[in-house]
Amino acid sequence: DAGVTQSPTHLIKTRGQQVTLRCSPISGHKSVSWYQQVLGQGPQFIFQYYEKEERGRGNFPDRFSARQFPNYSSELNVNALLLGDSALYLCASSLSYNEQFFGPGTRLTVL
Amino acid sequence: GENVEQHPSTLSVQEGDSAVIKCTYSDSASNYFPWYKQELGKGPQLIIDIRSNVGEKKDQRIAVTLNKTAKHFSLHITETQPEDSAVYFCAAKGNFNKFYFGSGTKLNVKP
Numbered sequence: 001d002a003g004v005t006q007s008p009t010h011l012i013k014t015r016g017q018q019v020t021l022r023c024s025p026i027s028g029h030k031s032v033s034w035y036q037q038v039l040g041q042g043p044q045f046i047f048q049y050y051e052k053e054e055r056g057r058g059n060f061p062d063r064f065s066a067r068q069f070p071n072y073s074s075e076l077n078v079n080a081l082l083l084g085d086s087a088l089y090l091c092a093s094s095l096s097y098n099e100q101f102f103g104p105g106t107r108l109t110v111l
Numbered sequence: 112g113e114n115v116e117q118h119p120s121t122l123s124v125q126e127g128d129s130a131v132i133k134c135t136y137s138d139s140a141s142n143y144f145p146w147y148k149q150e151l152g153k154g155p156q157l158i159i160d161i162r163s164n165v166g167e168k169k170d171q172r173i174a175v176t177l178n179k180t181a182k183h184f185s186l187h188i189t190e191t192q193p194e195d196s197a198v199y200f201c202a203a204k205g206n207f208n209k210f211y212f213g214s215g216t217k218l219n220v221k222p
Contacts, residue, residue: 004154033210042117042200042212043155056208059112090154097208098143098162102154 004103025093117213
């Protein structure tokens with residue numbers, strides 16, 4: 001069975017640019033969550049979507065936004081990139097509100 | 112909001128020995144506590160979880176205990192093997208489906 005997939009694998013942007021990250025959940029999973037993981041730290045919760053509706057939001061600025069599509073895939077958008085946005089962005093899918101299964105992540109570097 | 116603290120930050124054990132990682136949480140409303148293993152360059156992998164109505168759960172060499180009164184939970188790995196070497200994260204699910212992660216424990220199992 002295919003796990004959670006994320007694209008792209010790596011991304012390099014400059015300050016002020018915008019970026020879109022993509023995630024496809026495990027087949028049958030209707031919930032997608034996004035996390036930011038800075039090197040050497042645990043993942044920080046950004047958003048959770050269930051059935052295309054936002055069900056949870058972490059303490060991130062409005063520059064971060066997301067959406068979930070009818071096929072349950074999801075996009076995370078970050079506007080006006082800052083150097084501090086450099087991190088591994090993880091997507092997790094779940095069948096319920098509990099067990100989450102993570103993808104390999106997208107490594108974003110902001111120069 | 113929830114605050115999850117994890118100790119130790121690094122742990123080195125001899126192959127065959129046991130390893131214990133401890134986490135505390137602050138929000139008594141948290142009701143789900145997963146543990147993840149993250150290998151270099153990969154996303155976190157769910158290895159075991161426990162719900163707040165259970166005190167202990169075991170899966171082969173891995174066990175998790177939960178003390179709701181003291182607000183702490185622990186991961187126990189017995190008969191450690193070199194392939195157990197990785198970074199381990201605890202997490203707690205709080206209100207509004209937000210997941211809070213600890214800062215991670217780097218486990219090194221020496222052959």
